[in-house]
Amino acid sequence: MLNPKPLVRLLFCLLPACAFMLASCSSGVSLLNGDHSTKATVITSQIMNYAQTMVGEDNPLWNELEKRTHTDLKITWIPSTSFDDKIRMLLASRDLPDLTFVINLNMPILKDLVKEGLFWDLTPYIHEFPNLAALPDYSWENSKIFGKHYAVPRYYPVVGGEQFPMLRLDWLERMKMELPETMDDLYRVLYAFTYQDPDQNGKQDTIGFSGYFSALQFVFNAFNETGGAWKLRDGTLHPLITEDASRDALLWIKKAYDNKIIDPNLPILKLTQMEEAVKRSEAGATSLSMGYVWKFIEELRKTNPKADILPLSFLKGPNGVPYVPTTEGGYFGAYLIPKSVPESKMKKILQFLDYGYSPEGNDLVNFGLKGIHYTERDGIKTATEQAKKDLIIIGDNLGSIWRPLGDTQVVSAIGISPEINERNKRIVEQRSKSLPPNPAVGLYPEKYYDAWASLTSSVNDVRMKVIIGQMTIEAYDEWIQKLKQDDRYKKVVAEMNEAYRRKMTQ
Structure with a gap:
């Protein structure tokens, strides 16, 4: 990922802005595309979301994610209770979003579409994106379709998530x-x-x-x-x-x-x-x-x-x-990119997914901005009132796109006491001995x-x-x-x- 040129960054920070934007500058914003004279990449998607109140394009964290990734996100949230029916209808229509999210990679209708060549084989491209390539081998292996990487797994820990x-x-x-x-x-x-x-x-x-x-x-x-x-x-x-x-x-x-x-x-x-x-x-x-x-x-x-x-x-x-x-596969849901998306845009979408698996991007969508949405002491994050206003939820809302890496999503939480955090770690270790x-x-x-x-x-x-x-x-x-x-x-x-x-x- 390219960092903004010093002059661009300086001008950005001098713009009249709210504290939210200032915090972005001071935290060292990373952009996927340093040249913002180009038009932002529009990415359409439909993603399952468990949140009771779902965020929209007017959400400040949504806007911040778009700025950092130079994208224009058009995400349709689908409640878990209706996701299965809606994804089947979507696949049957063949009118697919740029980033198609599915929970089950073994649906016959999905595999039929893969056989017909409707999705990109991402196997030759994954190595170009270091954060995607760093996902656990078992997550990649278990999310293969016909022996190839047509899907980018949404990481989920094997132990503690069931x-x-x-x-x-x-x-x-x-x-x-x-x-x-x-x-x-x-x-x-x-x-x-x-x-x-x-x-x-x-x-x-x-x-x-x-x-x-x-x-x-x-x-x-x-x-x-x-x-x-x-x-x-x-x-x-x-x-x-x-x-x-x-x-x-x-x-x-x-x-x-x-x-x-x-x-x-x-x-x-x-x-x-x-x-x-x-x-x-x-x-x-x-x-x-x-x-x-x-x-x-x-x-x-x-x-x-x-x-x-x-x-x-x-x-x-x-x-x-x-x-x-245990969770089968080390992932919960995955992303496919239809061949209707040109190769150049497909790479930008992979770049977007790669950002969400960077430490910066993963923290942004699941915890928000440090000093604005959370404070941190001894590795424990504590949510502020602004986090509640902006509907920041670990693993839900924008966290639905990329859930936290490692065991964070099952062990830790915003504001968790150090004692409970350590106890959860021990329980995961104990469970791992009895798989x-x-x-x-x-x-x-x-x-x-x-x-x-x-x-x-x-x-x-x-x-x-x-x-x-x-x-x-x-x-x-x-x-x-x-x-x-x-x-x-x-x-x-x-x-x-x-x-x-x-x-x-x-």
């Missing part, structure tokens, strides 16, 4: 209970959080666990002693959806639901409702990524200085095997991808019926046996095992 239980440590200590290590231990803790007045207000107004159904996926994996959706047994891949251990996991969840230690709104609960239940001290546990830990603690300590939320390091299944969740096998990582049914998605959805629907009492476990058993005879199911299993055999013989 949903896993975190619970009220102060409640646990008050009741003189040990940290749960097994699924049975966890059940007892959640039961106590529900019925033993953990907040000592003399009322039975708490619940053990608040979470939607997918937040309970860890139960199925812990019982199966494996990561992902497939289990290696006797040298063959078997889908967890039909495993006997998954039946046991289902009964564990049903028991918890029947005994009202899981939120009765399980079938319809939303992420925001999960969060609020924890923040209001209504729930003693939930299942989310470690990035939520400080968010909860900070809110709880406004009224209770001793409140504490602890993410568990592991949970053991029935056979005593520890389980922790489960994931034999099907990187493998997806190609021909029967849609069939697999449909089968999985059907199983989840049936599981929910069992949990809420609309179907007996005996009826579930019969349904699973019929599913195993389903032609689509057999083809998916056969295709996955063939892919696994190819992988093991390469």
Whole structure:
């Protein structure tokens, strides 16, 4: 990246401007294109954003990012709840933005478009951009399509970013209970959080666990002693959806639901409702990524200085095997550039992505400007009121384009206490020692991808019926046996095992 010439920089800093602009000058602004006599590069994109209030082109940090990268950004934010449907419609239309963001690189429609040559093969260009090239090898390797780099991975840590239980440590200590290590231990803790007045207000107004159904996926994996959706047994891949251990996991969840230690709104609960239940001290546990830990603690300590939320390091299944969740691939979402974009502009877009993976660019979108949006002491950043006004959120809004590098997004947070920060680091280290096998990582049914998605959805629907009492476990058993005879199911299993055999013989 080129720095502005001294005269240009001086003139820029002498312009009448607000403190926001002055801070940019004093921090040593880096521009992707030092010659600003040229027109800014227009970049259109559509990116998933979890923020409740999403920023627009009038946002000062948005403007600052454009100045530093000499771009004119036209970003459409898409909420996570509707992203899958909208990206499928977008790909089907073939009317793609300059920077096309997808979550799942294994969608058949996307791979068909790649085969047809609609996207740039970026393999020959990556080495020209040092920050992109410095992303972990596994992130690049696992985001390949047909062995080539058609996509730029959006980095995401392998450990700490998946949903896993975190619970009220102060409640646990008050009741003189040990940290749960097994699924049975966890059940007892959640039961106590529900019925033993953990907040000592003399009322039975708490619940053990608040979470939607997918937040309970860890139960199925812990019982199966494996990561992902497939289990290696006797040298063959078997889908967890039909495993006997998954039946046991289902009964564990049903028991918890029947005994009202899981939120009765399980079938319809939303992420925001999960969060609020924890923040209001209504729930003693939930299942989310470690990035939520400080968010909860900070809110709880406004009224209770001793409140504490602890993410568990592991949970053991029935056979005593520890389980922790991992993120497949080392990325969450990726960017593709359609061939309708000329090569010269394609390189400018890669330059833009490269800036976001520089220390300067990554800090800018996730934390804002030092002295304006945050202060820093002993490596801990503390947000200012201006950061709240400008809607700066780590990993959301402009941070949705590039999430923080390293373990920052799951370990640290704006304003986090040094003690919690160090504790989070230790938990990530502990989890890294108990990584489960994931034999099907990187493998997806190609021909029967849609069939697999449909089968999985059907199983989840049936599981929910069992949990809420609309179907007996005996009826579930019969349904699973019929599913195993389903032609689509057999083809998916056969295709996955063939892919696994190819992988093991390469």
